[in-house]
Amino acid sequence: MDPAIRREVDSVDPTVPFRATTNHHHSTWAKTFHSRPELYIRPESTEEIQKAVKLAQRCRRRLTVVGCGHSPSDLTCTSGWMINLDHFKEILSVDKSTNAVVMQSGIRLYELGERLKDHDLTMPNLGSIDNQAIAGALATATHGSTLRHGILSESVLELKIVLADGSLVTCNADSNLPLFRAALVSLGALGIISEVTFRADPHFSIAWSQSLVPIPEILSRWNGDLWTSSEFVRVWWLPYLHRAVYWRADKTEEPHKPPESNWYGGSVGFHTYHVLLYIARWVPSLLPTIEWFVFGMQHGFSDNATISGVEEGRTGLLMNCLYSQFVNEWAIPLSKGPEAITRLHAWINGDNDKARIPFSARGIYVHAPIEVRVTDTSKSSPRPFLDNTAREEPTLYLNATLYRPYGKDPPGKDTYYAAFEYLMKELGGRPHWAKNFSTVSPGQFEEMYGADLEAWREVRDEVDPDGVFVGDWHRRTILSGDELPCEEHEVKRRHQPGGGMFVEGETAATKGTRRGYLVEKDEKPLVDV
Numbered sequence: 133m134d135p136a137i138r139r140e141v142d143s144v145d146p147t148v149p150f151r152a153t154t155n156h157h158h159s160t161w162a163k164t165f166h167s168r169p170e171l172y173i174r175p176e177s178t179e180e181i182q183k184a185v186k187l188a189q190r191c192r193r194r195l196t197v198v199g200c201g202h203s204p205s206d207l208t209c210t211s212g213w214m215i216n217l218d219h220f221k222e223i224l225s226v227d228k229s230t231n232a233v234v235m236q237s238g239i240r241l242y243e244l245g246e247r248l249k250d251h252d253l254t255m256p257n258l259g260s261i262d263n264q265a266i267a268g269a270l271a272t273a274t275h276g277s278t279l280r281h282g283i284l285s286e287s288v289l290e291l292k293i294v295l296a297d298g299s300l301v302t303c304n305a306d307s308n309l310p311l312f313r314a315a316l317v318s319l320g321a322l323g324i325i326s327e328v329t330f331r332a333d334p335h336f337s338i339a340w341s342q343s344l345v346p347i348p349e350i351l352s353r354w355n356g357d358l359w360t361s362s363e364f365v366r367v368w369w370l371p372y373l374h375r376a377v378y379w380r381a382d383k384t385e386e387p388h389k390p391p392e393s394n395w396y397g398g399s400v401g402f403h404t405y406h407v408l409l410y411i412a413r414w415v416p417s418l419l420p421t422i423e424w425f426v427f428g429m430q431h432g433f434s435d436n437a438t439i440s441g442v443e444e445g446r447t448g449l450l451m452n453c454l455y456s457q458f459v460n461e462w463a464i465p466l467s468k469g470p471e472a473i474t475r476l477h478a479w480i481n482g483d484n485d486k487a488r489i490p491f492s493a494r495g496i497y498v499h500a501p502i503e504v505r506v507t508d509t510s511k512s513s514p515r516p517f518l519d520n521t522a523r524e525e526p527t528l529y530l531n532a533t534l535y536r537p538y539g540k541d542p543p544g545k546d547t548y549y550a551a552f553e554y555l556m557k558e559l560g561g562r563p564h565w566a567k568n569f570s571t572v573s574p575g576q577f578e579e580m581y582g583a584d585l586e587a588w589r590e591v592r593d594e595v596d597p598d599g600v601f602v603g604d605w606h607r608r609t610i611l612s613g614d615e616l617p618c619e620e621h622e623v624k625r626r627h628q629p630g631g632g633m634f635v636e637g638e639t640a641a642t643k644g645t646r647r648g649y650l651v652e653k654d655e656k657p658l659v660d661v
Contacts, residue, residue, distance in 0.1 A: 133171075137191050144190065148183045151175060151219075158198065158214060159632065161263075162456040163539055164568070165206040166634045169196070169214035170642075176219045178292075178300065178326050185324065186298040188213055188600050192641035194620035195600050197320055199265035200240070203272060203566035204459050207320070207605045209635040211642070212620050215324065217265060224327070226251050231332045232289055237267035237325045245446035253332040254444075257281040257364075260451040260503075267325045272566035273317045273519060276449060277366035277505035279359050279526050282512045283519060285316040292327035296596040300326065305514050314591035316516035319565055319610070321601045322592055337388065338364065338448045340381035341440035344431045347374050347477065351470050359466070359506050359526070364449060368501035369473065370427055371480045372420035377431055377501065381449070384442060391441035396429045406455055409499065410537035416497040416544065423500045451503075456539055456631075460549050461531040461564040462556035463520045466506060469528040472559055473504075476530075479551055491551040496544040503531035517588035518581065518610075520562040529564070530556070539631030546570075577610050585610060604637055615640075 133154065141150050156172035159165065170193070175181045188195040194212035201208055208214075217238025224234040231253060235244065241255065241262035248254050257276040264274065275283040290304040293315055303312035315322055350358065350367060359365050362380035369376045396404075408422045431437055441448070464472060479487035480498055487493075508526040509519060521527040532552045534542045553571045556563070562580050563569035578585055589612065596602070599616025607621065615621070620637040628634040638644075 137187075140187055140190055144186050145179065145183045148179045149176075150183055150187070151180065152184075152213075156214065158201065158209065160201045160204050160206075160208070162202075162204045162458070162536065163628075163630070163632045164204045164456070164458065164536070165209050166628045166632055167206075167209035167211060167636070168634075169210050169212060171213045173213060173215045174219050175215065175217065178294070181215070181217075181220070181294050181324055181326055182298045182300065184213070184215055185294050185296060185600065189296055189298070189598065189618070192598075192618050192639060193600075194603060194618055194637075194639055195324075196603065197267065197324055199238070199268040200263045202261060202264055202268075204457065204568055205566060205605065206633070206635050207272075207566065207603075209605075209637070210603060210620060211635075211637040212603075212639060217267065217324075220326075221265075223247050226253070231334070232329055233332050234327060234329045235266060237328055238265050240265055241269060242446075248332055249335055249444075249446070251332075252335045254335045254446050256287055256331075256333040257284070258446065258449040259284070261453060262446070262450055266328050266330070270316060270325070270328070271318045271320050273516070273521075273564065274566075275505070275507045275521075275529065276364070277507070277529075278364045279506055279508045280363050282507050282509035283317075283516075283521065285516055285519075286509065286512050287331045288316060288328060289331055290327075290329035291315050291325055293323045293325050293595075295323040296598060296600040304329075309514060310587065310591050311595065313514050313517050314588050316514075317518040317565070319518065319606065321606050322595055323601060336383045336445045337386070337442060338381040338445045339384040339386055339440070339442045340364075340379065340448055341438055342377050342379040342431070343436050343438045344375055344427075344434070345378050346435060347376055347473070350376050350378065351473065354470050365506065367504035369504055370423055370500045371477055371498065371502060372423045372500070373427065374477075375435070376504070377427075383445070386442050388444075389440075389442040391439050401426070401430060402454065406537055409455070409535050409542075410540065412497070413537065413540055413542060416495070416542075419497040419499065427500065454535065456536040458534045458536065458541075458545060458549075458568045459531060459564075460533075460552060460569055461503075461529055461567045462553070462561040462569075463522065463527045463529050463564065464556060464559045464561040465522045465524075466526040466528045468559040468561075469504075472528070472530060472555060475555055476502075476552065479555075489551045489555055491547055491554065493547075493551070496547050498544075498548055499533060499535050499542065501533075503529070503533065505529045505531070517584040517591075518565070520564065522560075531564075531567075536631065541631070572609070574608070574610060574612065 196210040221239035599619035604622040
């Protein structure tokens with residue numbers, strides 16, 4: 133380690149541990165991006181977080197917070213200092229009169245669900261997975277699928293944040309409101325959220341069912357009861373079958389009942405689909421047949437084939453993400469949904485005249501399902517500055533997933549995503565911050581968010597003027613102005629053996645040193661963790 137950094141470690145709050153190691157290899161869950169941080173820091177207290185931030189400021193390093201790395205983008209990649217809060221995950225208090233729960237920010241959602249159950253409480257809503265830390269889920273506007281709830285941050289009552297100068301501040305709807313609205317979707321660029329006060333719900337189970345229905349039926353019910361027939365509703369769209377899996381669930385007191393199983397529904401189906409997706413890398417035209425076989429075996433080959441079950445909400449609301457994947461999800465007004473599905477369906481199936489998308493679909497085949505979900509934040513207050521949902525009506529999310537079988541990229545990704553993003557932008561959409569969007573410039577984000585983005589930037593510049601929490605991803609998407617003293621910018625990316633891209637960066641202080649990814653193999657941890 134740089135002797136200058138060692139001296140700073142000894143001089144800044146010397147009685148507070150600095151639990152840092154070198155030689156850490158970071159990758160996203162999907163192995164889409166990789167990096168090697170100069171230091172990997174795992175604090176166990178607020179004071180240790182504050183020390184890490186003070187050191188990063190004094191050593192002119194960028195500091196990146198990472199949890200499970202489920203975002204498939206390079207948002208969390210750094211050659212600077214990486215901080216992981218997996219050892220900072222306690223529930224600090226539970227107020228049963230208000231269901232307000234105070235927790236340390238490193239707690240994973242599945243751990244939170246398990247501990248809340250001890251208090252007969254649960255999360256009011258969940259996304260497709262529960263492996264994220266609560267701080268990361270908030271930072272990127274995580275959502276579920278229900279018109280009775282908004283994004284996850286809707287239930288946040290208060291945050292405590294360690295800012296770039298090491299100070300600890302509290303913000304909520306009544307105190308430091310601009311900071312609160314900026315931090316509810318922070319993109320990791322404001323500071324480190326250390327505590328979250330969250331309003332939980334009484335523990336509940338759900339009775340769910342899913343049916344295979346034709347796409348025309350989905351569209352005909354769009355403005356009727358499609359999204360309101362149950363509290364939780366989502367659709368998995370199968371574009372070559374011209375059908376969708378329609379899933380809905382309601383809270384219930386019924387005893388738990390697992391769904392009926394078949395021989396294909398477990399590991400056999402998992403590995404079969406994986407192998408078929410790999411084969412389709414070489415013969416993409418097989419994908420329509422693969423979709424028919426795989427989803428027919430799983431959900432039935434006839435319309436209205438139904439599967440049902442009863443289980444805890446904290447497990448029943450989740451979805452198996454299966455394999456490594458690229459994910460490109462956008463939020464558009466719910467009223468634009470029929471047009472979006474009709475035109476994208478036409479493009480995927482080769483009807484360019486009906487699609488009206490200026491990219492040829494010739495030779496392009498996509499993976500299934502395309503996930504279709506909803507939220508309603510139109511009445512949420514205070515609203516995060518960077519909330520990507522519609523303001524005046526409910527929001528529809530379309531999620532174009534492309535699997536990476538055995539870590540290998542699928543063909544046609546760039547064309548598919550360019551066409552998809554063109555359509556989403558034309559329909560007034562905004563991308564999910566944590567996903568693999570690629571055709572949106574800072575200027576387009578300014579048009580999408582207007583005064584809200586400017587307000588977020590003002591708060592960000594005030595609380596982190598040197599850019600301790602700023603990386604290349606932030607610069608190329610939402611930042612304006614001159615480069616900041618601690619800001620990290622990308623200098624190189626290369627293909628990683630085994631799949632994905634390895635990203636290398638530097639700050640002004642590390643320029644030319646490559647400290648982030650060339651380290652001594654025998655270097656020891658500063659403090660054992």
